[in-house]
Amino acid sequence: MNKIKVFFSSLLKNESFKTVITSLWCALLGLIAGFIILLFINIKDATFAMTTVLGNFMIFSNGADRLNYFGQTLAKTAPLIAMSLSILVCYKTGLFNLGASGQYTIAIIVITFLGIGADMPWWLVMIAAMVAAALWAMISGALKAYFNVNEVISGIMLNWIALYLANGLLTTNLSVWDAAHSEAYIIGRESGMNALIPSIGLDKLFAGNAVVGLGLVLILVVVLVIYILFKKTTIGYELNATGLNGDAADYAGMNKIKNILISTAISGALAGFAACLNLQNGFTSWNLTSTPPEIGFIGISAAFLGGLHPIGVIFSSYFIVHVTEGGSMITDFGFSPQIASIVTAIIIYLSGFVFFIKQVIHKYELKEEFNKISRTKKRRRKV
Amino acid sequence: MIEIILSVFSFLLAYVCVLTVTALGGMFSEKSGTIALSLEGCMTFGAFSAGVMMHILPANIPDPLSAIIVIVVALVGAGLYSLLLAVACITFKANQTLVGTALNILSTALAVVLIKQITQTPELPVGNSRLNFMRFYEIFNLDFFGFESVKFNWLIFIIIALVPIVYFIIYKTRYGLRLSSCGENPSSADSVGINVNKTRYAGIVLSGLFAGLGGLLLITLGAEWEFANGAGGFGFLALAVVIFGQWKPLYIFLGAFIFSGFKTLSVIYPSIDFLSNLGISSYFYLMLPYVVCLIVLMFTSRKNVGPKALGVPYDKSKR
Numbered sequence: 081m082n083k084i085k086v087f088f089s090s091l092l093k094n095e096s097f098k099t100v101i102t103s104l105w106c107a108l109l110g111l112i113a114g115f116i117i118l119l120f121i122n123i124k125d126a127t128f129a130m131t132t133v134l135g136n137f138m139i140f141s142n143g144a145d146r147l148n149y150f151g152q153t154l155a156k157t158a159p160l161i162a163m164s165l166s167i168l169v170c171y172k173t174g175l176f177n178l179g180a181s182g183q184y185t186i187a188i189i190v191i192t193f194l195g196i197g198a199d200m201p202w203w204l205v206m207i208a209a210m211v212a213a214a215l216w217a218m219i220s221g222a223l224k225a226y227f228n229v230n231e232v233i234s235g236i237m238l239n240w241i242a243l244y245l246a247n248g249l250l251t252t253n254l255s256v257w258d259a260a261h262s263e264a265y266i267i268g269r270e271s272g273m274n275a276l277i278p279s280i281g282l283d284k285l286f287a288g289n290a291v292v293g294l295g296l297v298l299i300l301v302v303v304l305v306i307y308i309l310f311k312k313t314t315i316g317y318e319l320n321a322t323g324l325n326g327d328a329a330d331y332a333g334m335n336k337i338k339n340i341l342i343s344t345a346i347s348g349a350l351a352g353f354a355a356c357l358n359l360q361n362g363f364t365s366w367n368l369t370s371t372p373p374e375i376g377f378i379g380i381s382a383a384f385l386g387g388l389h390p391i392g393v394i395f396s397s398y399f400i401v402h403v404t405e406g407g408s409m410i411t412d413f414g415f416s417p418q419i420a421s422i423v424t425a426i427i428i429y430l431s432g433f434v435f436f437i438k439q440v441i442h443k444y445e446l447k448e449e450f451n452k453i454s455r456t457k458k459r460r461r462k463v
Numbered sequence: 464m465i466e467i468i469l470s471v472f473s474f475l476l477a478y479v480c481v482l483t484v485t486a487l488g489g490m491f492s493e494k495s496g497t498i499a500l501s502l503e504g505c506m507t508f509g510a511f512s513a514g515v516m517m518h519i520l521p522a523n524i525p526d527p528l529s530a531i532i533v534i535v536v537a538l539v540g541a542g543l544y545s546l547l548l549a550v551a552c553i554t555f556k557a558n559q560t561l562v563g564t565a566l567n568i569l570s571t572a573l574a575v576v577l578i579k580q581i582t583q584t585p586e587l588p589v590g591n592s593r594l595n596f597m598r599f600y601e602i603f604n605l606d607f608f609g610f611e612s613v614k615f616n617w618l619i620f621i622i623i624a625l626v627p628i629v630y631f632i633i634y635k636t637r638y639g640l641r642l643s644s645c646g647e648n649p650s651s652a653d654s655v656g657i658n659v660n661k662t663r664y665a666g667i668v669l670s671g672l673f674a675g676l677g678g679l680l681l682i683t684l685g686a687e688w689e690f691a692n693g694a695g696g697f698g699f700l701a702l703a704v705v706i707f708g709q710w711k712p713l714y715i716f717l718g719a720f721i722f723s724g725f726k727t728l729s730v731i732y733p734s735i736d737f738l739s740n741l742g743i744s745s746y747f748y749l750m751l752p753y754v755v756c757l758i759v760l761m762f763t764s765r766k767n768v769g770p771k772a773l774g775v776p777y778d779k780s781k782r
């Protein structure tokens with residue numbers, strides 16, 4: 081019994097274990113809140129709807145269908161991982177990248193024009209999209225570095241500018257715009273075959289679902305690169321230092337302006353990469369909307385739920401996509417797919433409490449230690 | 464001709480008032496030290512609660528009474544919603560940007576889900592969550608000049624009257640001065656006996672009330688509103704107006720005119736021959752307010768005049 085106690089208290093002292101616990105707590109509370117809302121809407125079908133949301137691809141009885149939808153969930157996880165890495169890189173440098181949606185949109189414009197309009201090979205499209213998104217993000221970075229404009233505000237403004245740019249440029253160009261469906265042509269359906277990310281045989285593992293492919297490998301490589309960047313390289317260290325205390329880092333010889341520009345460029349490129357992973361597997365395309373794409377904001381929840389750690393982000397992104405995909409399956413029962421948005425929003429809201437939860441754990445630790453000390457004192461008195 | 468000018472003016476004034484009242488609310492929150500990123504969410508939620516009230520209110524209730532009920536519901540809804548921000552950011556010292564973003568997403572998602580439930584229209588396409596309230600469009604928009612196309616929403620007169628009142632509250636009353644001190648230097652405010660957390664709570668709830676009024680005005684400008692769009696980005700523009708107006712009520716009122724001017728342009732340009740002949744895409748005009756906003760921020764942000772403790776949760780132990 082005592083051994084178990086010792087094991088738990090040593091676990092509680094572990095920083096990453098604390099992060100996992102708090103993240104799981106947030107996810108659980110988010111799901112419970114979602115369930116309560118489902119109960120409000122339709123008490124009869126709520127339990128069934130919740131199992132559908134949680135089960136996602138598991139609700140299919142056929143093995144091939146299961147694999148197919150599992151592959152789809154994985155393929156949709158990849159862009160979200162890229163997106164949350166984009167948020168993470170900026171956050172480590174002390175910036176909040178609320179402009180990720182805009183960078184994503186700019187990348188979509190480039191992908192659509194180069195992939196469908198110019199029929200370029202996939203890697204060239206990908207690089208061009210990432211560069212364009214990085215440059216777009218650097219507008220926000222430069223405004224912050226040179227003019228002291230709050231990056232949150234400029235990011236939001238750039239989101240809307242990018243949105244109207246995309247709507248204006250894509251809808252007026254009929255070589256890329258499918259007016260009949262009021263969306264851009266999807267890569268790999270009728271045109272832009274070269275712009276598809278190759279499947280490298282991975283589709284066979286998922287019952288022939290062609291959206292699974294090289295993208296999954298690429299995103300894992302990118303996660304590793306970002307992990308190494310912050311753990312092992314000078315640039316990563318400087319970015320981190322600028323985030324912790326910009327002026328002190330500047331004083332110590334780390335150029336604050338340069339670091340802000342670098343980190344916004346990296347996060348912009350990552351947001352662009354997210355767009356590549358979403359569009360270049362022939363999954364979806366730009367359709368006429370009047371609000372910036374939501375993925376930029378969902379990326380924030382994935383980043384924080386993942387404890388702002390590149391590896392943790394993989395799991396949190398998967399969880400969120402799993403719930404979102406499940407949410408899209410309950411529309412047939414009169415529920416809105418936005419239930420999943422509610423759950424993610426509540427999770428983001430609750431991740432704000434992480435600091436508080438960690439404090440509670442810390443208090444518990446202190447109490448334990450205090451008890452230990454008082455116990456030994458009592459023993460001594462008896463002796 | 465007079466009719467056209469008046470109609471443009473009514474558009475302009477309505478947008479000015481939406482931005483002004485929301486930005487004044489944002490100013491209360493920011494002056495007390497909390498970033499008002501959730502303005503968009505509060506507007507949406509206020510508008511949503513008012514919209515639902517308009518939808519379910521029986522027609523036999525006299526017009527003035529139902530107008531009052533709707534206004535109260537909008538205020539209460541947005542005020543309660545802003546409490547979510549207050550609890551997280553003040554009591555639990557959460558990251559204000561993070562929580563603000565969460566509340567913006569949550570309000571739109573809640574509005575879409577619940578409106579679909581209330582209107583019970585499963586045949587609507589996914590994401591469509593329109594509410595119609597023709598009767599309230601007539602109640603709120605009055606015809607003062609006898610022209611058919613010119614209608615003035617009487618809420619805008621209330622909002623214009625609010626500007627000097629807010630000015631008075633901020634600069635001449637005990638509460639206003641305490642509010643500013645909590646945003647500038649909470650430690651010294653605390654040391655002279657001001658309850659920082661209480662003052663900040665009041666600031667955030669006030670911002671919620673104002674944003675709720677802004678949301679109500681926004682949706683009653685037309686006879687219907689698509690809630691999937693949230694508050695159409697007005698909350699974010701209002702936040703920019705707060706910064707551009709340097710956290711001063713009168714500057715905010717003037718700043719709102721600039722952004723509303725460009726916003727109005729995007730609505731009325733097809734009816735002006737000179738502009739529609741230029742052949743510029745309508746998206747360019749939609750983009751304009753945001754571009755102007757960025758450029759203006761570029762020139763006004765260098766000298767940082769915002770509240771010193773903005774965005775920093777107050778921690779007593781760090782005094």
